[in-house]
Amino acid sequence: xxxxxxxLLCLLTSNLFAQYYERPYEHTENRFIHVGxxxxxxxxxxxxxxxxxxxxxxxxxxxxxxxxxxxxxxTFGYTRFTLRNxxxxxxxxxxxxxxxxxxxxxxTHAFLLPLMISxxxxxxxxxxGDKENFNLGSVGIGAGLKYRxxxxxxxxxxxxxxxxxxxxxxxxxxxGFSAATIGEVLFVFRDVLLLDGIALGYRFRYQTWxxxxxxxxxxxxxxxxxxxxxx
Numbered sequence: 033x034x035x036x037x038x039x040l041l042c043l044l045t046s047n048l049f050a051q052y053y054e055r056p057y058e059h060t061e062n063r064f065i066h067v068g069x070x071x072x073x074x075x076x077x078x079x080x081x082x083x084x085x086x087x088x089x090x091x092x093x094x095x096x097x098x099x100x101x102x103x104x105x106x107t108f109g110y111t112r113f114t115l116r117n118x119x120x121x122x123x124x125x126x127x128x129x130x131x132x133x134x135x136x137x138x139x140t141h142a143f144l145l146p147l148m149i150s151x152x153x154x155x156x157x158x159x160x161g162d163k164e165n166f167n168l169g170s171v172g173i174g175a176g177l178k179y180r181x182x183x184x185x186x187x188x189x190x191x192x193x194x195x196x197x198x199x200x201x202x203x204x205x206x207x208g209f210s211a212a213t214i215g216e217v218l219f220v221f222r223d224v225l226l227l228d229g230i231a232l233g234y235r236f237r238y239q240t241w242x243x244x245x246x247x248x249x250x251x252x253x254x255x256x257x258x259x260x261x262x263x
Contacts, residue, residue, distance in 0.1 A: 057134040057142065060180070060187070062220055063101040064231050068258025070094040070109055074122070074156060074250065081246035088115060088156050088166055088250070094124065096258065100231075103148075104129045120157040124254070126237075127151050132178060144178040150195040150212065152239070154252070155202075166250060168241060170210045172197030187220035199241055201248065208243030222262070231260035 072094045076087040090113035098107035109124040130148030137143065151171045158164035176193025197210040215236040222229035235258065240251040 057132075057137050058182075059102060059132060060182075060189075061102050062187070062229075062231065062262060064099075064229075064260035064262040066096075066098050066100065066107075066231065066233070066258045066260035068096050068233075068235075068256055070096055070124075070235075070237075070254040070256040072109070072111070072122075072124070073253045075252075077240060077242075077249040077251050079242070079246055080249040082164075085116075086158070086160055086164065088158050090115065090120075090122070090156070092122075094122070094254070094256075096256070098258070100260065103131060103146075115157075116159050118159050120159070122156040123154070125153045128174075130174075132180075140182055142178075142180045142182070144180060144191075146174075146176050146178050146191060146193060148174045148193065148195070150174045150197065150214075152197070152212070164247070166248060167202035168199050168210075168243075168248060169202065170197035170199040170241075172210070174212070174214070176214070185222045187218075187222075189216075189218045191216055199243065201243070201245070206243060206245045206248070208241060208245075208248070210239060210241045212237060212239040220262070227261060229262035231258075231262060233258050233260070 073091045075089045092111050092113045094109040094111040096107055096109040106127045112119060112121055128148045128150050130146055132144040132146050135143045135145055153169045156166040172195055174193045174195030176191055178191035181188040192215040195212045199210040200207045216233055218233040220231050224230050237254045242249055
């Protein structure tokens with residue numbers, strides 16, 4: 033084979049390989065502790081069997097704290113509220129773990145299909161004693177859509193997802209169904225001052241409960257900002 037012919041074949045092979053070789057998608061590895069707040073509105077659904085004088089209803093700012101590493105996110109919130117002239121406590125905790133499956137991506141942009149396992153726990157005290165407290169945990173699965181922009185020192189992501197849960201009453205055999213709509217906008221800035229980076233975000237969560245015992249049919253709307261320190 034002539035040297036020129038061999039060189040042309042090598043160049044052609046290299047070009048074809050460059051055209052058809054696709055780099056694997058690189059998942060986010062951000063790890064940070066975050067603090068923030070929710071504006072949390074909690075109220076009975078129209079299917080709730082309790083009279084209005086016995087239901088839980090509040091609208092409060094709820095401080096939150098949490099931890100995120102990659103696609104694992106845990107958040108805890110606590111606040112107090114006044115119900116029928118009594119001081120009461122409410123707690124919220126949530127956790128998600130999952131994976132992002134690329135639909136389309138390049139070096140800087142990606143459209144993704146996130147799949148997740150979702151869990152949460154909500155407690156809100158009532159004035160009628162422990163049996164009237166809202167004390168429910170949930171576990172389920174979710175899916176959604178996500179857009180991600182990634183550069184050397186900056187990252188932006190926007191996602192929305194829907195999760196369906198099996199819900200259960202604490203210290204009881206009651207159960208039911210819960211649906212949650214989840215959304216988030218996240219900005220990540222790396223190498224900020226003396227820090228590895230910071231994360232700024234805004235979250236949205238709308239959740240409803242439809243239980244066998246209709247006195248626990250409630251809904252909540254939570255949204256708010258958070259600040260994270262990357263390490």
